[in-house]
Amino acid sequence: MKTLYVEGDSLLHRLPPRAKLLGLAAAGIALFFFRSIPPLALAALLCAAIYASLGIGLRHSFARLRPIFLTIAVVALFTLLVGSTEEAATVLLRLTSLMLLAAAVTAATGIGDFIDEITLAARPLERIGLVKAADIGLSIGLVIRFVPEILDRYRAIKDAHYARGLKPRILTLAVPLIILTLKNADEIAAAIDARGIRTQK
Template sequence: MLTSLYVEGDTFLHRQRPGAKLALILVVGLALYVTESLTVQAVAAVIAAAIYFSLPIPFREAIYRLKPVLFTIAVLGLINIWLLSPHEALVSTLRLLAVVFLAAAVTATTRIADFMETITWALQPAEKLGIVRAADVGLALGLVLRFLPDIFAHYEGLKHAHAARGIAFRPLRALGPLIILTLKDADAIADAIDARGIRGR
């Protein structure tokens, strides 16, 4: 159901550390927002697109992944031609394309586990201050993935319960029951976690 957007491969980007790749997006993004030069944006967009499309992702899949974002950028770009000027519209559109292609390339070349390691590392200062525990973030993430199928099962159950009573099922009407069904397990799950001493002390 939930397949990560990571693609197997051994490209240059695959071999870089996740922290370095995130820093790259940040630096490139900031640099592109500082300049209004059309040439710089165009070169950046072409390079970023080249990086993204050179990854071992089938072309159709590569386009499919970015379709919603590209659609939004295109629509806003067209509106801006009319609201601002063709030049300004082109600059902001190319800038967005560059950043989005680069970000998509990083997503496709970084494993979830590697991201998590980086996040745990980045959370260390917050952990020292007692704001959040990195282990808790990992725990919460694991819980989401563990209970997603259960919530879909609750949803299907509600559908069947409606059918059995001959009532038309309206997904949004079922929200209240769905949320109650899901959250009332919270005590039992929390007790199970504490009984196993997972969060330590």
């Protein structure tokens, strides 16, 4: 799996991850206080400038942002149909700014930094006994490790259908996929415990 992080040495890359995340959250709240078009347009320009400062390139940026921009455009279009032009422009500018800023933070922050921040943020939850902070990194690693395996298994089940002259159906694909995958859980859990990765305090 390829991450959405982009190598670079821009100002945003060098900022500490916590500052970036808090800044993004603050911007997300602040954007909803502006209701007129000029300040929102200014915000959109500012966010576009921040995104551009990463130096991702126009074509690549377009490919990255297209799916989310499409949903924003559809919603803005729908707002235009049922509401006023001003409302539609507000929605379009506000959500586009937020999308650009969020995408910029994602592109400028590595996965390791994120996991460190999340682990730190989970410490208070650990104190009240809700989760173990170290489990979060472990689980993320497990998912990344098993996605390719599950895709292989999916292809194998599909081939098994063809070999028997059956048409693959979502139900006959999903059930064996789930059972085969989850049956591994005991072995994996035993392996984790045998290595003492989750030490019990």
